[in-house]
Amino acid sequence: xxxxxxxxLEGLRAGRSTAACSEYxxxxxEIFLSSMLQKLLYERLKRKNDDIVRIFQSSHxxxxxxxxxxxxxxxxxxxxxxxxxxxxxxxxYQMIARESSSLPNIxxxxxxxxxxxxxYPSDEHVMRLKQEFDHLRVKYDIEPMSFKAWRLTNxxxxxxxxxxxxxxxxxMYQNTITMESIVACQRRRDVYRLFSGRASQYWxxxxxxHNINTPITRRIGQFKSDLLGINFVVQLQYAYGSYMxxxxxxxxxxxxxxxxxxxxxxxxxxxxxxxxxTRCAYDSQAMLQLSLEYCLKDRCEECPLAKRLLKSCSQH
Numbered sequence: 001x002x003x004x005x006x007x008x009l010e011g012l013r014a015g016r017s018t019a020a021c022s023e024y025x026x027x028x029x030e031i032f033l034s035s036m037l038q039k040l041l042y043e044r045l046k047r048k049n050d051d052i053v054r055i056f057q058s059s060h061x062x063x064x065x066x067x068x069x070x071x072x073x074x075x076x077x078x079x080x081x082x083x084x085x086x087x088x089x090x091x092x093y094q095m096i097a098r099e100s101s102s103l104p105n106i107x108x109x110x111x112x113x114x115x116x117x118x119x120y121p122s123d124e125h126v127m128r129l130k131q132e133f134d135h136l137r138v139k140y141d142i143e144p145m146s147f148k149a150w151r152l153t154n155x156x157x158x159x160x161x162x163x164x165x166x167x168x169x170x171x172m173y174q175n176t177i178t179m180e181s182i183v184a185c186q187r188r189r190d191v192y193r194l195f196s197g198r199a200s201q202y203w204x205x206x207x208x209x210h211n212i213n214t215p216i217t218r219r220i221g222q223f224k225s226d227l228l229g230i231n232f233v234v235q236l237q238y239a240y241g242s243y244m245x246x247x248x249x250x251x252x253x254x255x256x257x258x259x260x261x262x263x264x265x266x267x268x269x270x271x272x273x274x275x276x277x278t279r280c281a282y283d284s285q286a287m288l289q290l291s292l293e294y295c296l297k298d299r300c301e302e303c304p305l306a307k308r309l310l311k312s313c314s315q316h
Contacts, residue, residue, distance in 0.1 A: 012306050016295040019270035021305050026275040036304050040286035045238050052239040063179050068093035074232045075168055077159045083149045087114050095140050100175040108132035110165045115147040125202050157214055162207040167220050170197030182233055188259045191229035195220040229260050230281050257282040267291040
């Protein structure tokens with residue numbers, strides 16, 4: 001067991017990659033910890049809000065196109081984020097809204113626009129989609145992407161871009177994902193319901209050319225739904241609430257974070273290794289801010305936790 005006197009700035013800095021401060025976090029009183037989490041969360045929301053403002057401005061101040069771009073950024077995970085964002089620019093929200101009464105048309109737009117349709121054998125289903133896309137690309141003046149823009153190997157199977165596109169097409173069918181439906185989300189279950197669209201059985205069976213034994217569900221699962229809640233719904237609610245100067249919408253975003261379980265990643269596991277700090281996504285987003293913006297950037301002198309620990313040490 002370390003004593004308080006052994007806490008030094010040099011020691012904390014040396015252990016920042018493994019969240020060395022977590023070893024001492026049990027010494028921090030709950031009032032300060034709660035205040036620190038709130039401060040860090042607002043920092044993270046502010047940074048992400050700035051990102052959304054840039055998307056909004058590049059979308060000609062169109063909130064639905066902003067929604068579209070942000071959704072595609074998040075749905076693809078880190079491996080295909082840029083490719084999904086490019087797809088959102090080539091196949092816009094308005095195009096999909098105009099074709100929202102037909103799921104095959106949405107699939108044709110997205111899979112054709114992505115270039116991925118070219119990778120699949122020309123059976124009857126794929127041929128119909130290709131023919132429909134030939135019509136839609138002229139109608140909307142779409143320049144399709146190259147399939148080479150996509151990472152298709154060494155990725156988590158459930159994040160395969162063709163599968164995710166099929167799932168998101170089903171969610172956008174009948175124009176169910178709108179700013180109104182996103183702002184209306186108050187609980188974790190509301191987000192899960194928002195992404196309840198079920199992908200076509202054809203793509204569940206054909207999205208990868210290899211035989212797979214892993215069960216694949218037609219709809220977006222709870223784990224991905226929670227990530228969409230944290231990184232898409234909450235962020236869009238907060239940015240839109242800020243834009244509209246609506247404390248009610250911004251407060252709804254915070255309440256939604258409190259209803260979604262804490263994230264499970266290497267940063268959060270390090271922070272929770274000595275004392276459970278994160279009980280919901282509100283907490284885990286705050287601690288991610290600490291890891292990504294302070295620990296990894298060697299900002300120990302500015303870190304609110306490190307400063308508190310060093311202050312407590314000096315008082316003994």
